[in-house]
Amino acid sequence: xxxxxxxxxxxxxxxxxxxxxNEELLRLQRDPNQWVMPTGNYANHRYSELNQITRDxxxxxxxSWSFSTGVLRGHEGGxxxxxDMMYIHTPFPNKVFALDLKEPGKxxxxxxxxxxxxxxxxxxxxxxxxxxxxxxxxxxxxxxxxKVVALDAKTGKVAWSVTNGDxxxxxxxxxxxxxxxxxxxxxxxxxxxxxRGHVTAYNLKDGSMAWRxxxxxxxxxxxxxxxxxxxxxxxxxxxxxxxxxxxDQWKIGGGTTxxxxxxxxxxxxxxxxxxxxxTWNPAQRPGDNKWSMTIFARDAxxxxxxxxYQMTPHDEWDYDGVxxxxxSDINVRGRPVKALVHFDRNxxxxxxxxxxxxxxxxxxxxxxxxxxxxxxxxxGRPEVVKEFSxxxxxxxxxxxxxCPAALGTKDQQPAAFSPRTSHFYxxxxxxxxxxxxxxxxxxAGQPYVGATLSMFPxxxxxxxxxxxxxxxxxxxxxxxxxxxxxxWSGALATAGDIVFYGTLEGYLKAVDVRDGKELFSYRTPSxxxxxxxxxxxxxxxxxxxxxxxxxxxxxxMAAGLQGDTEGLGAAGAYRSLANYTQLGGVLTVxxxxx
Amino acid sequence: MLAAGAxxxxxxxxxxxPAHAEDKPYQVQDGKVxxxxxxxxxxxxxxxxxxxxxxxxxSSFAPNLTESLKRLSHEQFMEVVINGRQNVTSSQQxxxxxxxxxxxVVLYIEDIYAYxxxxxxxxxxxxRPQRMAN
Numbered sequence: 064x065x066x067x068x069x070x071x072x073x074x075x076x077x078x079x080x081x082x083x084x085n086e087e088l089l090r091l092q093r094d095p096n097q098w099v100m101p102t103g104n105y106a107n108h109r110y111s112e113l114n115q116i117t118r119d120x121x122x123x124x125x126x127s128w129s130f131s132t133g134v135l136r137g138h139e140g141g142x143x144x145x146x147d148m149m150y151i152h153t154p155f156p157n158k159v160f161a162l163d164l165k166e167p168g169k170x171x172x173x174x175x176x177x178x179x180x181x182x183x184x185x186x187x188x189x190x191x192x193x194x195x196x197x198x199x200x201x202x203x204x205x206x207x208x209x210k211v212v213a214l215d216a217k218t219g220k221v222a223w224s225v226t227n228g229d230x231x232x233x234x235x236x237x238x239x240x241x242x243x244x245x246x247x248x249x250x251x252x253x254x255x256x257x258x259r260g261h262v263t264a265y266n267l268k269d270g271s272m273a274w275r276x277x278x279x280x281x282x283x284x285x286x287x288x289x290x291x292x293x294x295x296x297x298x299x300x301x302x303x304x305x306x307x308x309x310x311d312q313w314k315i316g317g318g319t320t321x322x323x324x325x326x327x328x329x330x331x332x333x334x335x336x337x338x339x340x341x342t343w344n345p346a347q348r349p350g351d352n353k354w355s356m357t358i359f360a361r362d363a364x365x366x367x368x369x370x371x372y373q374m375t376p377h378d379e380w381d382y383d384g385v386x387x388x389x390x391s392d393i394n395v396r397g398r399p400v401k402a403l404v405h406f407d408r409n410x411x412x413x414x415x416x417x418x419x420x421x422x423x424x425x426x427x428x429x430x431x432x433x434x435x436x437x438x439x440x441x442x443g444r445p446e447v448v449k450e451f452s453x454x455x456x457x458x459x460x461x462x463x464x465x466c467p468a469a470l471g472t473k474d475q476q477p478a479a480f481s482p483r484t485s486h487f488y489x490x491x492x493x494x495x496x497x498x499x500x501x502x503x504x505x506x507a508g509q510p511y512v513g514a515t516l517s518m519f520p521x522x523x524x525x526x527x528x529x530x531x532x533x534x535x536x537x538x539x540x541x542x543x544x545x546x547x548x549x550x551w552s553g554a555l556a557t558a559g560d561i562v563f564y565g566t567l568e569g570y571l572k573a574v575d576v577r578d579g580k581e582l583f584s585y586r587t588p589s590x591x592x593x594x595x596x597x598x599x600x601x602x603x604x605x606x607x608x609x610x611x612x613x614x615x616x617x618x619x620m621a622a623g624l625q626g627d628t629e630g631l632g633a634a635g636a637y638r639s640l641a642n643y644t645q646l647g648g649v650l651t652v653x654x655x656x657x
Numbered sequence: 658m659l660a661a662g663a664x665x666x667x668x669x670x671x672x673x674x675p676a677h678a679e680d681k682p683y684q685v686q687d688g689k690v691x692x693x694x695x696x697x698x699x700x701x702x703x704x705x706x707x708x709x710x711x712x713x714x715x716s717s718f719a720p721n722l723t724e725s726l727k728r729l730s731h732e733q734f735m736e737v738v739i740n741g742r743q744n745v746t747s748s749q750q751x752x753x754x755x756x757x758x759x760x761x762v763v764l765y766i767e768d769i770y771a772y773x774x775x776x777x778x779x780x781x782x783x784x785r786p787q788r789m790a791n
Contacts, residue, residue: 183745190750504760513703514702515702515785517784
């Protein structure tokens with residue numbers, strides 16, 4: 064059965080492997096018995112054809128084996144499975160373990176880099192790492208200290224190592240690399256340190272640089288062709304980024320690239336989003352601040368930008384645009400489209416044509432989103448509400464009750480797409496904020512924030528997260544399942560017509576794709592901010608997830624929420640996350656009883 | 658000699674009330690804080706909050722400062738902020754960067770201390786403090 068799927072998938076792979084697609088990885092990602100990329104496949108579907116575990120039997124799921132990583136901080140990302148081997152990673156110090164699935168939990172090799180601990184201090188919001196990637200017999204690790212290291216997948220020996228940034232300037236790495244063709248694509252983190260973001264493609268063979276494209280700056284550095292690079296169908300023109308900044312502010316202009324990457328082998332385009340512009344104080348950086356907060360489509364071979372779309376021009380709320388781009392062929396308002404679907408921090412779910420960058424749908428995926436009324440479909444610009452504009456409120460003014468909070472309606476925790484339902488299953492935050500911008504000075508390698516925030520649940524809300532199903536064709540929420548805390552775990556959809564995700568209290572849950580009804584829940588040792596995956600071994604389906612609370616979500620660990628003093632009423636009913644879970648990295652693997 | 662002693666005593670008595678007020682680096686009246694404490698709240702938000710959490714209450718990766726300031730003296734607080742501190746073992750990776758060269762911290766370090774001390778003493782609650790009228 065499974066072999067059959069693999070063979071037909073390989074045949075399919077051959078048909079579409081036009082450009083520089085890595086044949087091996089294309090073939091492997093179509094085999095549901097393995098989980099060979101952090102995102103499941105190039106299209107970021109996080110979907111598996113495996114169907115042994117179904118809505119009817121998932122309630123019987125139980126832990127099969129577990130493994131402690133020995134690291135306490137926030138564990139984002141998830142395991143890879145290649146044949147008999149599982150690869151897991153940890154936050155700083157960025158250990159990598161190769162585990163033998165034949166003797167579950169036996170360590171085949173381990174890698175622990177030696178990194179200057181001072182890098183910890185320049186990592187915003189915990190020392191997370193979102194996973195390793197496989198390609199060409201190597202495991203690629205993006206270390207906290209901005210080194211990219213290729214390890215032999217069989218032995219763990221270092222094949223090559225390159226420096227992708229300078230932690231002394233606040234440049235670090237947290238995002239999972241993506242292997243495509245004969246290259247590996249990596250981003251850079253440091254959005255709260257005035258880092259100028261870029262993506263870089265290295266040659267898998269030896270780590271030599273193939274191309275680098277900045278998010279902000281001159282055309283030759285952002286790899287834009289003023290005539291050929293388009294935004295909503297129109298050429299961007301010369302110096303499109305420089306013109307949107309005052310003076311040389313673009314040099315500390317942000318637009319870091321710490322989210323997920325996707326790749327369409329047929330179009331030979333890579334997709335990703337850029338983060339917040341420079342300081343969080345908008346008054347200090349007049350202009351649209353292009354191309355921060357932008358979806359990029361770049362030629363995978365040369366890095367040249369084909370199209371761009373800036374979602375939040377002149378950001379005033381820290382709504383980074385880095386969340387995953389999900390490439391799905393769906394009907395949009397009755398017409399088949401090669402779509403790109405993106406759930407942005409700013410609370411809008413976008414559907415675009417991924418060939419042309421045409422904007423098709425932009426709707427709120429949480430009804431409480433209030434900073435903009437809607438997105439103008441002609442200009443692509445959000446219609447900002449004056450009351451919630453921190454720019455119009457001005458420096459040293461506290462703009463109140465903005466929804467969503469800076470965490471976004473959704474952060475990096477990736478959604479899943481089921482081709483069986485053509486719907487998206489999205490982990491979300493349900494949090495609002497007060498935001499007061501103020502003047503700050505830039506010092507290389509030091510925090511460059513410039514705003515004070517208070518975060519709290521929406522007025523009258525009894526919960527801080529929702530797990531939702533989304534129709535990207537109409538831009539509609541199909542169902543919404545409330546969660547006590549933000550859902551900070553990557554989802555997994557399967558052919559068993561169920562969706563898995565983790566919660567901050569530490570529960571792994573399975574829900575019915577039809578209505579979000581909870582079918583299974585199990586409390587793992589710590590809060591889950593990792594992403595769920597599935598694979599088979601000896602013909603049996605397993606579900607795997609990393610626990611280990613932390614990350615930006617870990618900020619709520621002690622503080623929880625504002626007290627009753629803020630007059631938030633229902634908020635007083637909440638207790639802090641610390642009352643529910645403690646730190647500790649553990650892999651838990653689940654299976655049905657024999 | 659006696660007279661001098663009396664003067665000292667008188668001075669001591671006269672300054673007793675203000676000296677007591679100076680023990681506290683912050684002023685809170687009717688739930689409202691002085692300008693410095695308020696500024697400390699904002700500067701905390703810029704430089705410290707991403708690790709030490711909202712209201713100084715800590716996070717999964719940095720200590721609760723409302724607790725720490727019950728133990729740390731003013732001098733120790735200054736020392737840690739200016740020079741940083743590392744506590745890195747196989748199970749713990751705590752790194753406080755040195756802020757001695759960071760304008761937005763050093764210039765307002767007393768304000769930040771005042772804010773955190775007020776939080777630690779329970780003189781102000783969580784959230785954005787109200788500023789006294791000038």
